[in-house]
Amino acid sequence: MPVTELIRIAFNTLRNNKIRAMLTLSGIVIGVFSIIAIMTLLNALQAGIEGGLNSLGSNTFQVQKFPAMQFGDAHSRNKFRNREDITYDQGKRLKEKATLYKYMSIEDYVYQKAFKTNKAKTNPNFYVGGVEPEYLECNNKTIQYGRFITQNDLIRNSKVAVIGMDAVEKLFPNVDPIGKDIIIDNNQYKVIGVFQKEGEGFGQSNDNFALLPITTMQQVYGKNNRSMNIAIQAPGKEEFNESVENIVTVLRSIRGDKPGEADSFEIFSNESLIGQVNSFTKYFKYGAGFISFIALLAAGIGIMNIMLVSVTERTKEIGIRKAIGAKSGSVLIQFLIEAVILCELGGIIGIVLGIVTGNLLGMYLNSPVVIPYDWVVIGLVVCSAVGIAFGVYPAYKAAKLNPIDALRYE
């Protein structure tokens, strides 16, 4: 008996029992939906995070007092807090003594600042960075117009600022900002350049900042209780690990870390951050996988139950089919295909709902739209497996019915 015919029979049967079919496949829908929605969301988040991290620049890594991402209790946070600050001087010495790097940028940031001009004011959600000329290379940033901070600015402690596009839009809506003054914490700076707009990521703007020469920054905000962030670009991909090793060794000696002790600073790169994100999202994936597994197990039992009812209800039909020449195999396949189609329908609905929901949530968090093709395939395969696993016993029962008894069944 051709498979197309069996599929047609299965669809006819399901159409004749619409409500029952919908209820039965809802379990599968829930199981598949939960895993696909979570996987879609996590993939979208990850794509967003990776996109954001890649803007840090290639072959770049960073040194700072605190780790980039902290998953821990108060105790582990105290451990980082008790570390000695990374001072600008330490950074400068690192720049002198380290041998294997291409660019190094020592940076210092203060957050939650409001920028002002004589006429306008921003919300207090902007940040100020003190940086060196190498900032551009190490952070993969581009100047839209004007110029960036130079070595001269550093030497002279120039009161100049390079600003992000948000500051331009808020403070200088219809004028050329170059040469204009900007006021931050009652200090006046001359705008010398504007960064290319980067847009939003995770609901946060990437353009709400102003950069000053780091020497100016230290003059204004002080040197004490400030810990620098050092961005380093390795000479190339091959030298990356060696470069990290070189920086770690030199910085340990500068900071007086004793042999055998752990580093008194954190070092991380795009790759290690992505790794951390993955190891974090991994648990969500396990959780979703477990929930889906339970849901699919329950759904599978529901399908087996309904298929057993169906076989009993259709005993007469099975008898008729057998009497006019259906072999046991045909009957077995007929019921198996019905169970698989039931599962696949549920799976497809669950996948569509899951992808839509996951992406809607992701879009809310400004992540790109993704379709987790691997999980779509896994979902469909698992649904077929559930259909076969839980459909085989009812189908076998149908196939083994004695035609005489089946025909007599009322």
Add this chain to the structure above:
Amino acid sequence: MENNLIDLKGIEKVYIMGTEVLYALKGVDLKINKNEYIAIMGPSGSGKSTLMNIIGCLDTPTGGEYFLNGKNVSEMDDDELAEIRNLEIGFVFQTFNLLARSNALHNVELPLIYKGLPKTERIEKAEEALYNVGLEDRMTHKPNELSGGQRQRVAIARALVNDPSIILADEPTGNLDTKTGQEIMQLLEELNQKGNTIIIVTHEEEIAMHAHRVVKIRDGKIESDVKSNKGRAMSERKEIII
């Protein structure tokens, strides 16, 4: 010998129910030729149904041999029997046994699906079979939209569609009123005249009288096997009905 379509040799059927042993058939010898029209009669419990099931290849005997068209059916397994039922036997049941959710055409098409014919050929043959039983304008009707007589005609079309060696009718008029029953018997008569071999299982004398040969079963054995003159049988039938 070459005319022996059905050759039953010492057929026995024993049911073992717990400690009790039930002899449903105790050695039945029966030969049926091609183009015969035969009635198998007997009271309930006589083994008549068991014999019908064995002839229809729905069941296998526990003893003896059954040759259908020269093939030893008594030694076949389930799948081989399914194939024999599909190709050699057309069933007509008392309760019609149509698929309730399928229309007449699909019901008639069903044996051809299991035979593995391509769709266009199936439709063509099924339509022809329905035409032959006078239901050309009822093809898309479902069983519940048809009268009892029409349902039985669909069942007969289904039985005929594969051009089987035997038409095996089990109380074909049992669920029909007298007039419709006569029409169905008329149809079977015509099919016999066209060369079909027909076996009717019934307990009604008047139905059996349509046949040209009546085999009576009692207590698992053949009690009598009488070839009747058809004309006489028909006239007797009239008397009884009047």
